[in-house]
Amino acid sequence: MYIDPRVAHGKTRFELAEMPILHGRGRTQDLIASVNRVMEGSSRLGSREYARRLQRKAIPELRRMGAVPFVGNESNNTIGGIIGALYFTQDDRGVQLKRLVWTAGDRCSHDFLLMRFEPHALARCMQRNGVLSLPEIALEVNAAAAFALPLLGAAAAENWTQVGLPTPSGIFVGNLSKGFAVMQTYFCPGQNGRTSRWSGYREFFKEAVAAVQADTHCGPAIAAVFEAAKVGGGVAARFPFLMDSHEYTPDPDDTIWDQARASAARPEDRHIHAVA
Template identity: 25%
Template sequence: MYVDPRVARGITKFFLSDRPELEPESLEKIIHEVCDTAPPRPKNAGRSELCRHAYEHLLLPLENRGFCCVLDIAPEDPILLCSIVGGNKTIGFRWVSLLHTVVSDNYWIVKQLTVKPHAIWRCMQRVGCSEIAGITEPLSLAFGFATPLMTVFEKEGWKQFAIPVREGLFVGKFDEYGWSLDTYLSRKEHEFGSRWDKFLDLFPDIPQWTQDEVRNLWMTEQLTEIGKTGRIVDRCRWLATPYTPQARSA
């Protein structure tokens, strides 16, 4: 279905307007509220007891407020990660997270990734839907794949940040404001060839997941396999230069 870009822009702006519950500052306040009201940690507690305390007094309250939470007990200092996506009409969607090291008792609030309004409405237009709900999957894939790709970006010295999704990819950058996805490029079978096909061909077909499955683990596995035969930036050399957007359509 063809979606006029002006319509897609209007829907994006409307969806993100006057939504105080989505404001990143409001989400940060929820994190502070949960952390500040948690009861003191048991004195001389062991690792297991500290994990249980974090689960009961941080993970569950934040899950009840809409956050997606994971407690990784594998490291010597277990890590709690609680994330949620907020935003507004100016910044687009922003990923806000609490990162907590359980044993050492350190906290960070990080805003890992922003999907700019242009990328949102361009995705809507290219996917061919007239509501934000229609692009839930590509946005979810982008947030799920972002962290392992950030690691490769930094290691290989990319200047463009690209995340493959089904039938396309998001492209952006890292600058003094953080990670951002600035546009969406459609790569459907019937479309003309693009240099980005070479990047997408490095990855196998994306599986069909349930909502609860952890997607960054799949991307980590793919990047490990790709890395066995060389660096991505050596095969897709344009990643070493900043992205130059084309003129917007009316």
């Protein structure tokens, strides 16, 4: 179903301002307060017992709050985290993916902003998938978020400037700076028969996309892709455009529809004849 881009952008702005969307959109302070509540009375525990209790009690609580918890090394962090959680927040700037980590040393929580989906990217995702509400693209956004932690770390190691996060139906694309990604658009490579340099990139990560669709960890699959790519000089050697900044290009479909609307609005193009 064709979705007018003006309608998709309008719905996106409205829903970002008015509606709670996607799982795990709880605010940082809500998550911290919830974990502090289940950990009450733990201040005198030794470090090992504290860590065991944190994993035993906090992980179920984080899931209840709609976040996606992980344990220790799964976070790929360098600050000694015991557990952590990925979760979403939203405002008029878009949907943000954040990471919250509880550390062993100071027993404190630390939050990081990993990625932002800009309103334009969300609107394009709605438009390309033929839907008119943000909850209907939750699968696409969540799949991109599953890629975020392992892929952004590997991309930073190769010094990419732009990054693509494959999803079951398409790909989010944006710029990467110091481990933080701003996803600026979304499209389905090769749609409508047009060639796209992102088609090969998305195919390159097909096993990781399959892991996400199967609801399993995609980290090992992404790591395997990067390890195999080292033989040829890395992923960026295969797709050198990753070293260039993402730049907006007009959508050909938008141009066609804009011309059609303009033509329909001209009186000389209206073939309506009065009946005598």
